[in-house]
Amino acid sequence: MTRDMPPFTIGIEEEYLLVDPSTMALASAPDGLIAACKADLKGQVSPEFLQCQIEIGTGICHTIGEARADLRHLRRTVARHAADFGLAPVAASCHPFGDWKEQAHTDKDRYNVLYRELAFVTRRMLICGMHVHVGIPDQNDRIRLINQLKYFLPHLHALSTSSPFWQGEDTGMQSYRLSVFDNMPRTGLPPRMTDWAEYQNTVQTLVDLGLIEDASKIWWDLRPSANFPTIETRICDVSPRLEQTLTLAALTQCLTRMIWRRNRDGGGWRVVQNFMIAENRWRAQRYGVSEGQIDFGEKRLISFEQIAGDLLDLIAEDAAALDCEPEVARIRDIIAQGTSADRQRAVRDMALARGATPHAAMQAVVSSLIGEFHAGL
Helix, strand or coil, X not given: CCCCCCCCCEEEEEEEEEECCCCCCECCCCHHHHHHHHHHHHHHEEECCECCEEEEECCCECCHHHHHHHHHHHHHHHHHHHHHCCCEEECCCCCCCCCHHHCCECCCHHHHHHHHHHCHHHHCCCCCEEEEEEEXXXXXXXXXXXXXXXXXXXXXXXXXXXXXXXXXXXXXXXXXXXXXXXXXXXXXXXXXXXXXXXXXXXXHHHHHCCCCCCHHHCEECEEECCCCCEEEEEEEECCCCHHHHHHHHHHHHHHHXXXXXXXXXXXXXXXXXXXXXXXHHHHHHHHXXXXXXXXXXXXXXXXXXXXXXXXXXXXXXXXXXXXXXXXXXXXXXXXHHCCHHHHHHHHHHHHHHCCCCHHHHHHHHHHHHHHHHHCCC
């Protein structure tokens, strides 16, 4: 690793779904809504692939406190303008009963090309995610960190799960989003690369063949950003609650610093085959935090209660240095209380117990997601 400490700045991107609060059904964003958001937020907001989606991104933040202020402003502004058009945003990775066959894609060159190239696969992309950028100026450091940080991707994903339902059905998964996204090409865990040159040559091969125009079409769970001097963690479901987004961002930032620090000091973190990490990735998709994951050092399954303690011990120095100790400590609350997927099922079950129809129970889930989006704004 380079000897100069990177800034470990962070940036957060979130994708939201737009719904009609009277029916809780998905609704397309009117042109006026996007224009109003852009007037206030400039380049920090954009339409997404489907017309019922909208994407925001914070600026470059040096602390989690800065990220909180920026993200709160972004969420508040989107919510305010959506209300002006009779709509409401929700931050969940799948709409509980929305039908992908009824959604239209945004008429934009990039999305039109995607639709032509990927055909039917893109029509099912009724999913939203959350991405965290961490500033790493040195290109080779980015590759070395990705090789080691991917070990923790299943832990981050398990904590973020918010997509148990798909088209009105309980999938039995905590995150059905990844099951949809993995149908896309160039997704999943990043391959192990030796250095930046190998990464560039790999991407350039696809560019030279005319298969992709640039590295932004590489959709790995963790990748070097195509546009910024950052590594970009992309595995997380989007979180309905702002504070849980910040916990995941702070944990990502701290884990990155911890691994960089250990490499600088001659240690590093264990590099495990993708085949093994993928087993934990599946467990995160399926069970969230309710079942354990494999500790590849101890070669046994451990509970998320133990995982939380181990993670917080590993990053204690980094959380103190980055001034985010309260935020990362909240992973214990997520594990104790459950993720958004657990809360959504609880709302559904309570509505059914009170005599609601299955559809009305799903509407109750969407209503609860609207409330969580607005909490703390």
